[in-house]
Amino acid sequence: MAEKHVRVAGLCVRWRDLTVRLGGRDVLSQISGDVEAGELLAVMGASGGGKTTLLNAISRRGAVSQGTVLYGEAAERWSPRFKHLVAVVEQDDHVFSKLTVGETLRFAAALRLPASTAEEREARVTALLRTLRLLKCEHTMVGSTSGMETRGISGGERKRMCIACELITWPSILICDEPTSGLDSSMAAVVAASLRDLAHNHGVTVITSIHQPSSQVFLLFDKLLLLHGGKVLHNESPSAIAARFATANHPCPSGWNIADWVLESLVQDSLSAAQLAELRSSVRPCVDPIIASGVSTSVPTQQRGWAYEFRVLAQREWKLAKPGMLATFRPFMGSTAFLHVFMGVVGGLLFYRLGRDEQDIFPRFTIAFNHSLLTMFFPLMGAAGIIPAAETMLRKDLSSGTHRLWVWFVINPTLSLLAEVPALLVNITISYWLGGVADDAAAYVLYMMSLCLCIIMFQSLGLLLSVLFPTKVTVVAMLVMTFSFLFSGVFQPLSETVAPDLAFINPIYYTECLLTHISFLEGQDYTPIGYDAVLQQPAFITRKQALDRYSLVTPGWASALVLLGLLVTFRTLAFWVLRRKLHKVLLTHQSAQAAVSWFDGLRRMQLRRARSRLAAASFPAFESAA
DSSP: OOOSSOOOOOOOEEEEEEEEEETTEEEEEEEEEEEOTTOEEEEEESTTSSHHHHHHHHHTSSOOSEEEEEETTTTBOOOGGGGGTEEEEOSSOOOOTTSBHHHHHHHHHHHHOTTSOHHHHHHHHHHHHHHTTOGGGTTSBOOOSSSSSOOOSOHHHHHHHHHHHHGGGOOSEEEESSTTTTOOHHHHHHHHHHHHHHHHHHOOEEEEEESSOOHHHHTTOSEEEEEETTEEEEEEOGGGHHHHHHHTTOOOOTTOOHHHHHHHHHHTTOSOHHHHHHHHHTSOOOOOOOOOOSOOOOOOOOOOOHHHHHHHHHHHHHHHHHHHHHHHHSSGGGSHHHHHHHHHHHHHHHTTTOOSBGGGHHHHHHHHHHHHHHHHHHHHHHHTTHHHHHHHHHHHHHHTTOSOHHHHHHHHHHHHHHHHHHHHHHHHHHHHHHHTSOOOHHHHHHHHHHHHHHHHHHHHHHHHHHHHSTTSHHHHHHHHHHHHHHTSSSSSOGGGSSOGGGGGGOHHHHHHHHHHHHHSOTTOOBBOTTOBTTTTBSOOBOHHHHHHHTTOOSOHHHHHHHHHHHHHHHHHHHHHHHHHHTHHHHTTTOOHHHHHHHHHHHHHHHHHHHHHHHHHHHOHHHHHHO
16 A cells, blocks of 8 residues: 555644743743644744744643644644644754664654554655655665764755654644754755645645745745744735835845845844834734634544564664674774773783682682672763763654653663673673682572673663763762772771771672672682691681671672662662653643643532532532432
């Protein structure tokens, strides 16, 4: 089933007496306007004129202080179900640089159209690639514009791909925030022509802000809304603006692009107060022919289970993480894997074939401490950058309802472990066997399992620190590690420190306890210095005595339980803090006005119930008869 030509049921949008107050001033002041279904409306004005604020108010990504926004012929107010009908393309092109254009669209279709079949999704993607002229770059890597990564598609193709991602559900309303910014005139014209095609040939209602369009782009718009100082100066066809400014005694000079002249006049404040008043007063009043009829707009819903979403999101995140994982091992001589092998060999040679004498007790503690540091440093510092690096795209996905937050939180950090854990375990395995920590295979397996527990726990701590201190996470992580080193019992026995009880809130302490209880095998004693085999004096040093010497008294099983508890606590807190941080994004389609209306309705319902109880108490006979 090929989608050769798709036409959607566009929705008209009307806003009346809209006021948005931010920071004590009116960014928008009692403005009114409308856009019909299948129409292309451009919102133009100087920087700070209120363009983005208006788009946020229409898409409910920003609060409305006063006024109403109505959608469709039924004149409905915003409700969360409209989020499937309204798509927003932000000014900044936040995309996955390591995916191709086709992969980006196919993952978007799989996540946002889960109820459709694979054939239907493929037809949808192909139709969008054709409509937005992206077929030639379908298999091209998106790339980065920062210069930090490989350069991919052009700026115009990047903008059109962002539009295609939002059109994957064929919404009725498409809102674009300055889609031509940063593009040359030819690329800007291609993007504007694509928006006009979506409106006229596919029925999508398109509302876009524009900063300084060329004359070619300017004439593509059906209607122009000119904002200045939060008020409307023009709300008609773009071709009528020249006559409007001429009427206000501010004609466009011959040879000027009218759009450039208008913006130049607004930026330079060359319009007098009288001329601005004339322009505002001559704006065509918005006649409101619609009255809420109670007929609801049909909103198609997409049902999906978390298991399906988990599978698709895991595939996408694996695609994104795979290049980084391969870089861990290739090229080997300059890779992270080589660094771990080198560190493992050096560490193993430093403690080569430890014996069972008294002088070997401290080196055994030291090698366990070294392994504890490795399981702390790499996961902790690696996790510190996971959420900050992904937060921008995470906000974008959540605001469009692409996936659930908890599904991403389970998948993304887990995949990052796949790049760290193998190399880290190779490092520790080399030093483990070279150092002769234990000759028992069962002890080695238990040792590796314990290390995995510690790695995940420290990664959880890193995730928590990254959401609590996003801009200073490296400094805070270093302070945490410094505290852990000082109260580890290696540099100085815990009993001799100023506050020995601080060890019991130190994750490294429990990591050491767990690893040393495994490496100091039960039943294997240590020969003391000065031991005389004939006199057998003094006695052997037992495992318990060796562990007590450095105050590592917590049993191994108890240490494992504490580490597991810390893992669950840190990870749960990290998710809770992240959810609180993204609270506004998760509720992006619920306005403050809607919340006020909900509370008003609740208050009215409570008043009705109170009156009913009062009436029942006043006229019991009447109530019983009824």
